[in-house]
Amino acid sequence: MLLFDAHLDISMNAIEWNRDVSRPLEEVRRREAGLDDKLDRRLGVLTLDEMRRGEIGICIATQIGRYVGETNPLPGWNSPEIAWSITQAQLSWYREMERLGQMTQITDRDGLNRHVHLWQNNPPADAPIGYVLSLEGADSILSPAHLERAYEYGLRAIGPAHYGGGRYSPGTGETGGLTELGRELLRQMIDLGIVLDATHLTDEAFWEALELYDGPVWASHNNCRELTPHQRQFSDDQIKALLERDAVIGMAFDAWMMVPNWVRGVTDPQQAGVTIETIVKHIDHIAQLAGSTRNIGIGSDLDGGFGKEQAPHDMDSIADLQSLTEILARRGYSEEDITGIMHGNWIRRLNEIWS
DSSP states (O other): OOOEEEEEOHHHHHHTSOOOTTSOHHHHHHHTTTOOSSTTTTOOOOOHHHHHHTTOOEEEEEEOOOBOOTTOOSSOBSSHHHHHHHHHHHHHHHHHHHHTTSEEEOOSHHHHHHHHHHHTSOOOTTOOEEEEEEEESSTTOOSHHHHHHHHHTTEEEEESOOBSOOSSOOOBTOOOOOOHHHHHHHHHHHHHTOEEEOTTOOHHHHHHHHHHOOSOEEBSSOOBTTTSOSTTSBOHHHHHHHHHTTOOEEEOOOHHHHSTTOOTTTOOTTTTTOOGGGHHHHHHHHHHHHSSSTTEEEOOOTTSSOOGGGSOTTOSSGGGGGGHHHHHHHTTOOHHHHHIIIIIHHHHHHHHHTO
C-alpha cells in the first residue's frame, strides 16, 4: 500500500551526515565504518531505494538550519545567515535528486494527484519519490523577503520552532510564547498560504499560534503526552484543538517519543520493548479522542538525527513501516482506516488546502 510519510529530514542526512541516500542502505552503512562523530553512524535506516521498497512514494521532506547564540549549548549554526546557507545547500541537493530522476517536488494539487496516480498504478521500480518541502524550525528565514523567495522555490509548510530557543519561537525543552518575529512570520504565512506545522512548539506558543494563525495547520510528527509524558508530545487538549482545525497528526517513530522513561543514549529499544506495533497505542489514543482515524497519519522522523539505536527494535529499514498494514488490521482497524492512516488522510488534507 502507498505510504505517505509526513516528516523526513532527507537533505539533512545528505548535507550534514554526508550520506549518499541514493545508494543502497548496506553501502551507506559500510561507508560509515569507523566514524563516531554522530551517535547513529552505521545505524541509519533511510535510503531512497528503501523508501521505494516500502512503497513510501510521497513524503514531506525538510530543510533545517538551527541558529544558536553564544550561550546556546545545542548543535547549530553561529549566525542566521549561515543557517540560511545550509538550507540552500539542502535545497540544491533536492534539485540534484530531481535532475537524476530520484525525486520530484510537489507544490500544488495537480502535481500531488498526478504523483499519487503514478504510485497507485504499478509504478516502475525506479519511480521518483515525491516530496512536499517543509522547513523545520524557522531560524534560517532572515527576512520577509527570504520567506517570499522560499515560497517561490516551493516551500509549503513551516514549523516555527525546533529544540531549544529560537528566533521565532522557543521549542522543545523550553517555555514561553512566540517572539515578535514569530508573530510577524505567522501573518506572512497566512498571506502566502504556507501551512503551520505545530510540531515542537512550546505549550504557550502552541496556543498563541492557533489563536493568531487562521490558515491550515498540521502536526507532521507528534505523539501523545498521555502515553509519553513530556512537553514534546501533545496533551489531550492540544490534540482536541488540532482536531477542531482538521489537522492531521503524523505518528513519530523516534523511540523516546513512543514510550515513557526513555533515557537517550542509555535506553535500549529491545530492552524497552519498543516495536513498530507500539505506535498503535498512540493511534488508539487519538482515535478515541476523535471518534475516528480521519486525522491520523504517519510522520516517522526516521533518520532524523537518530538511527536503529533509537527506533523500534524490529525495524531494520524504513521499508518496515509497511508492516503497519498488517498490524493495524490485526488490531481491528478497517481497510478504510488503514488506507487513511497510511496515505489517505494526508492526501485528502493537502487536496483541501490546495483547492
